[in-house]
Amino acid sequence: MTIPITPSTSLCALIGHPVSHSFSPLMHNAAFQEVNADFVYLAFDIKEEDLEKSIKAVPALGIRGLNVTIPHKVSVMKFLDELDPVAKEIGAVNTIVNENGKLKGYNTDGLGALMALQTEGINLEDKKVVMLGAGGSARAIAFYIASEAQELVILNRTESKAIELAESLKYKKEVNVKALKLNLDNLKMELNDKNIILINSTSVGMHPNENETLVTSDLLKNDMVVFDIVYNPIETRLLKEAKSAGAKAIDGVGMLVYQGAAAFELWTGKRAPADLMKSIVEKELLKREKRRRREKK
């Protein structure tokens, strides 16, 4: 892939620590090229103590935008000039846009999850959503789906975090939300309904812990939609078992792609080539999975 870099090329970048396994440079550079946007995307490994200096350099260097990942999604907010209302509600930023020297923070993770469900034809209206987790990703997703679904149940290992998230959603009057401790009894009780959308928004099942799952296979049924935000491996144990049970399984690649597509559109003002971004990410994930299998042998 050749990106023609000129004196007027705009720069976007990922900041985080670590960033070496990120798919974003591959995905965004291919997308820029596809729509003829004069942009380039790099990844910067930034330690906590260098975060403020790095953000202050963004207007000075005329960097157009950033993606923000672990561990800076919350701490970066205090260095920005403005926050999008959604990012403010969520309490975390994953995208920054430099508008004439003023930095505005956004959070596109929740929209990414919603888009991933919608492009699979999933309608949340009249549905009960059971969400596992109450961390950063779960918060972003919950703020998007809470007002769309009929009912949202948040189950988390640390119950207090589930309660805190549920409380912060309750200001939206139309929201019907409940928080519980994540354990087998509560899972059994909450999954014992029809047409449930189950979302794993924890990191359980992610490489290198591919054998882990929070839901025993006997609780999975064929009228469920099971969405796992983990994308590495593409098919987690939870999704494998969901498929065996006859449920509809949705992997985490869509969320990764659509949160990136939303950031892309904020920076470039152009429509993101989401299908291309998805195929690039899938190809790279499969390549890495193959390499891991070879190395295991």
Ligand code: ATR
């Ligand atoms: P992220 O930004 O990726 O969401 P996070 O904010 O650290 O990361 O949140 C991780 C989520 O995964 C949390 O809900 C966490 O549960 P706790 O709040 O109890 O820590 C959940 N999680 C991680 N490992 C888990 C495990 N082994 N069992 C159950 N939940 C787990």
